[in-house]
Each structure stands twice: as structure tokens, then as C-alpha cells.
Amino acid sequence: MASKSSSSIKNEDTYDALRDKGYSKEKSARIANAQANDSQSPSVKGGKASPxxxxxxxxxxxxxxxxxxxxxxxxxxxxxxxxxxx
Structure with missing residues (x-):
């Protein structure tokens, strides 16, 4: 996965917030990019599995x-x- 400073991250604020919460770089980038795409509506959290x-x-x-x-x-x-x- 490209670094944060790369233009591959479509929503830097979401990316930074997810990284601050401990998400991996790859997962943060996927969620941030999907949220920046109007045709997708991902949630920040996954399923309902216990921690x-x-x-x-x-x-x-x-x-x-x-x-x-x-x-x-x-x-x-x-x-x-x-x-x-x-």
C-alpha cells in the first residue's frame, strides 16, 4: 500500500482518524477511499464480533x-x- 502522503488516499481526514484509532494503513486507506466514493457507503466498523x-x-x-x-x-x-x- 502506498504511503499516506500519496495521492491514493482520497479522504485524508478519515484516514488519519482511523490510524489514530489503531487501524492498519491498508484498512484505513480502503475505508477512507470507499467513503470518498459516492457510490459506496462503508461503515467504519466491521461486523459484530466480540473484541x-x-x-x-x-x-x-x-x-x-x-x-x-x-x-x-x-x-x-x-x-x-x-x-x-x-
Missing amino acids: YESWTKEELYERAQELEIDGRSRMSKSELIEALRG
């Missing part, structure tokens, strides 16, 4: 496995959360 902190380590590991996150077997619960939020 990762309430998941068990096993559940986090299974999700990391689905997403093919490297090194997941050596990660602690907090490291799995960080990797999943990527």
Missing part, C-alpha cells in the same frame, strides 16, 4: 491459522491479537 481480548488463545490461534499468519504457534495471546489486527 479479540475476550477470545481464548485457542480461538485466536485458529483465526490466525485461517489467515495463514506466520509464526502463530510461537505467539502469546497478546502477540496473536496484535498479528490479527495487523
Whole structure:
């Protein structure tokens, strides 16, 4: 993904707000660009899943496995959360 200063970010204010909330650069850019497009109306938040902190380590590991996150077997619960939020 291009850097923030690139012209690929269509809504800088939304991008900055999402980055301040801890969203990844890629996700922030996708949401900001989609909100800048009149034919799309994305929400800032995703589905209604519970926060990762309430998941068990096993559940986090299974999700990391689905997403093919490297090194997941050596990660602690907090490291799995960080990797999943990527």
C-alpha cells in the first residue's frame, strides 16, 4: 500500500482518524477511499464480533491459522491479537 502522503488516499481526514484509532494503513486507506466514493457507503466498523481480548488463545490461534499468519504457534495471546489486527 502506498504511503499516506500519496495521492491514493482520497479522504485524508478519515484516514488519519482511523490510524489514530489503531487501524492498519491498508484498512484505513480502503475505508477512507470507499467513503470518498459516492457510490459506496462503508461503515467504519466491521461486523459484530466480540473484541479479540475476550477470545481464548485457542480461538485466536485458529483465526490466525485461517489467515495463514506466520509464526502463530510461537505467539502469546497478546502477540496473536496484535498479528490479527495487523
